[in-house]
Amino acid sequence: MSTVGAAPAGAGSAGPAGAGANTDSAGPGSAGPTGAVWCDRCGEPAGDGSHAACRAARELEPPRFCPRCRRRMKVQVVPTGWTATCVQHGELRG
Numbered sequence: 001m002s003t004v005g006a007a008p009a010g011a012g013s014a015g016p017a018g019a020g021a022n023t024d025s026a027g028p029g030s031a032g033p034t035g036a037v038w039c040d041r042c043g044e045p046a047g048d049g050s051h052a053a054c055r056a057a058r059e060l061e062p063p064r065f066c067p068r069c070r071r072r073m074k075v076q077v078v079p080t081g082w083t084a085t086c087v088q089h090g091e092l093r094g
């Protein structure tokens, strides 16, 4: 038996350098810190401008748009508050 001319073990050049560089790229429509892409009241991009008035209104009212897909949600007022249903993302309660 003869050891075939194998590559020297433990050679410095092993693998791609800097393999740990995991580019955590956020794709299009990346969600903000709250997970909302769209303003759930006015339907505009959540990160575009200030929605302070929307947020204030949302303290009192149910949302109108799904914050994730911008679909209009089916809103029902219930004794405990409201439920808003997105056909894609299900029910929100408030």
Ligand SMILES: [Zn+2]
Binding pocket: 039, 040, 041, 042, 043, 044, 050, 051, 054
């Ligand atoms: Zn808004």
Ligand SMILES: [Zn+2]
Binding pocket: 066, 067, 068, 069, 070, 071, 086, 087, 088, 089, 090
């Ligand atoms: Zn949705």
